[in-house]
Amino acid sequence: xxxxxxKKYKIIKDKDGNKIKVQKTKEEWNRETKNGTxxxxxxxxxxxxxxxxxxxxxxxxxxxxxxxxESLFKVKPLEYIKTHSKRAxxxxxxxxxxxxxxxxxxxxxxxxxxxxxxxxxxxxxxxHKKNYYKHVSPILGSIKPSKLDISIIDKFHEEISKKDxxxxxxxxxxxxxxxxxxxxxxKGVIDINHAKVHGTFKHKIDEETCEEKQIxxxxxxxxxxxxxxxxxxxxxxxxxxxxxxxxxxGEQQALRWSDINFNERTIRxxxxxxxxxxxxxxxxxxxxxxxxTISIADKSYNVLKKHYEYMxxxxxxxxxxxxxxxxxxxxxxxxxxxxxxxxxxIYIEISKKNKNINRLTHHEFGRHSHASYLLNxxxxxxxxxxxxxxxxxxxxxxxxxxxxxxxxxxxxxKYYEKTKSLLKI
Numbered sequence: 001x002x003x004x005x006x007k008k009y010k011i012i013k014d015k016d017g018n019k020i021k022v023q024k025t026k027e028e029w030n031r032e033t034k035n036g037t038x039x040x041x042x043x044x045x046x047x048x049x050x051x052x053x054x055x056x057x058x059x060x061x062x063x064x065x066x067x068x069x070e071s072l073f074k075v076k077p078l079e080y081i082k083t084h085s086k087r088a089x090x091x092x093x094x095x096x097x098x099x100x101x102x103x104x105x106x107x108x109x110x111x112x113x114x115x116x117x118x119x120x121x122x123x124x125x126x127x128h129k130k131n132y133y134k135h136v137s138p139i140l141g142s143i144k145p146s147k148l149d150i151s152i153i154d155k156f157h158e159e160i161s162k163k164d165x166x167x168x169x170x171x172x173x174x175x176x177x178x179x180x181x182x183x184x185x186x187k188g189v190i191d192i193n194h195a196k197v198h199g200t201f202k203h204k205i206d207e208e209t210c211e212e213k214q215i216x217x218x219x220x221x222x223x224x225x226x227x228x229x230x231x232x233x234x235x236x237x238x239x240x241x242x243x244x245x246x247x248x249x250g251e252q253q254a255l256r257w258s259d260i261n262f263n264e265r266t267i268r269x270x271x272x273x274x275x276x277x278x279x280x281x282x283x284x285x286x287x288x289x290x291x292x293t294i295s296i297a298d299k300s301y302n303v304l305k306k307h308y309e310y311m312x313x314x315x316x317x318x319x320x321x322x323x324x325x326x327x328x329x330x331x332x333x334x335x336x337x338x339x340x341x342x343x344x345x346i347y348i349e350i351s352k353k354n355k356n357i358n359r360l361t362h363h364e365f366g367r368h369s370h371a372s373y374l375l376n377x378x379x380x381x382x383x384x385x386x387x388x389x390x391x392x393x394x395x396x397x398x399x400x401x402x403x404x405x406x407x408x409x410x411x412x413x414k415y416y417e418k419t420k421s422l423l424k425i
Contacts (some may be wrong), residue, residue, distance in 0.1 A: 003066045006032055006039045006059065020410050031061055037331065038280065042070035045320060046077035052396055053079060061280030075133045076106055076141070083110050105180075106141035109133075112183045121284055123275035131176045135160060140177070142302050145190045148181075151199040161201070170201040181243075183386065194271055216360055217368040224366075229349050235342055236322055238309035238334075242362070244297035246396050248369030249362050254283055255320040264306060265296045269397065283330060292397050371396060 008029065009021045023188040024032075033039050045052055055077065060066045073080045109132060116125040137149065139159050143152065160173055178195040185193050218226070230236045242252065250272035259268040270291040274281040286292075311317055320328040339362055346411050347359045360369070371392050378388035386400075393403045 003040060003042045005063075006041065037061060040066040042066045042073065044070060044073055044077070046073075046081070048078060058084065061276075065275075065280060072130065075137055079106060080109065081392045082299055096418060097411050104129065104142050104353060105146050106137055108145070108184060108189065109137075109141075109180065112180050113186075116179070121274055122282070123284075126275055127172075128176045128179070131173050132180065135163075135173045136177050136180075145181075145184055148190065148194050150194050150198055153194050155203065157198075157201060167201065174200045200221055215368045215372075216358065216364045217372040218358065218360060219369075220373060222358070224367065225354075226346065226350065229346055232264055233307070233310060234324075235346075237303050238339075239343075239365070240300055240303045240321075243369055244300040244367035245294065247259065248287060248397075249273065249336060249339065250284075251286060251397075252323070252324060252366075253336070253339075255323045256328070257311070257321055260296070260304070260308075260323065262296075262301075262308075265301065266293050267296055268293045273336075281330060281333070286397055288399075290397065292394065294395050368406075371403065375407055394400065 008024055010020055010024050010028070011019050014020050030036065038061045040060045040063045041057045043057070044055050046055055047053070051055065055073070057066070057069060059074070060069065101139050110128075113125060113129055120128075136156075139156050140148075140152070155176075156177075160170055165173075178193060178200075181190065181193040181195050184190045226238060227236065231237065238252075241242055241247075245267065247255070249270065251269055253273040254271035255267070255269070256271075259270070260266075261268075269286060269289065273281050274284045307323075309420050311321065314326065318328070322328065322333055324334045325332045343360075343362060343365065347357060350357045351359075374392050374395070375388055378391065381383065383391075389400050389403045389407075392398075392407070393400045396403070
């Protein structure tokens with residue numbers, strides 16, 4: 001079993017019967033790789049009717065997508081082939097393999113998956129599917145829906161808790177199960193969603209403290225220190241823009257020059273890059289499916305303008321190009337792992353001089369830091385707390401409630417220090 005990249009040559013026999021390598025024709029290459037955009041596949045084995053068979057998957061844009069699909073295949077190979085294979089003979093064999101067996105939870109999941117894609121983004125439905133087959137299916141997949149009850153859900157929670165996953169991951173796993181059972185209830189397969197009745201995961205005892213989990217962010221001073229280590233103008237513009245605007249990673253990837261109005265000093269945010277259900281990535285709407293227009297930060301305007309003038313020197317450039325990419329097609333975006341690798345490498349360089357540096361992710365570097373900066377700045381300027389929350393929510397494309405819950409401790413810590421100062425009088 002392995003994840004493999006499509007070769008540019010093929011093996012044929014010459015006139016003497018010897019095997020030789022020959023270059024594939026352009027037509028053959030395009031046909032096998034979707035015009036060169038998808039070159040990864042996985043190769044594996046499975047058993048059916050007590051016989052071992054070989055399976056070769058379709059092609060995917062990225063190696064990681066092929067690995068994800070291979071993981072799904074290993075859990076339930078027959079279910080996977082039935083869903084993805086176009087060969088009627090295989091499907092017929094699988095149908096015979098399941099014949100006369102009463103349906104279990106796994107038998108219903110692909111129907112739910114199709115439904116999930118109609119109400120959520122493909123990337124969200126795909127994440128649900130991975131969580132189901134990785135965590136839910138091994139424990140509950142072979143159980144008949146009619147046999148589910150509170151005690152089984154309780155045991156399911158116990159098994160998941162043994163994995164020592166993060167609390168948020170546990171919450172996501174339970175959510176997938178509950179949404180799936182809601183679907184079965186709508187379809188009349190079950191009468192009660194016992195996962196919903198049971199309730200989601202509670203915090204582990206050792207996580208129960210008086211303090212809420214605090215977000216990580218940086219101050220403007222820490223940001224300037226980080227920027228002093230960047231020599232490349234492209235990446236300087238990237239991280240400057242990130243800190244002063246707080247876009248989500250997918251939103252920053254999808255931003256085009258046509259979305260930026262230098263005269264009005266505004267940025268229109270209406271697209272995001274997300275995972276495609278067939279592998280690779282696609283352009284979709286923002287997380288909350290709502291467009292927003294924000295102002296360009298003064299401390300970012302000149303840096304962004306300079307980046308624009310630089311990009312205009314490239315052949316065939318026009319305003320449909322991505323701001324942080326080299327073209328206007330999905331293949332021209334800056335990859336997520338490229339972003340993560342660069343931020344990691346800069347922190348490695350900084351740590352050589354400063355061992356106490358607080359290493360941040362893209363989300364923490366930009367979104368958390370920008371929101372915290374706005375909150376502190378707003379309170380210093382005399383704005384009411386709720387008023388600042390509304391400003392941040394509008395700029396980041398979130399709800400006031402999410403902003404309040406996420407950044408409340410920033411407000412509290414600021415006024416804790418003020419209270420200490422007052423008590424010294």
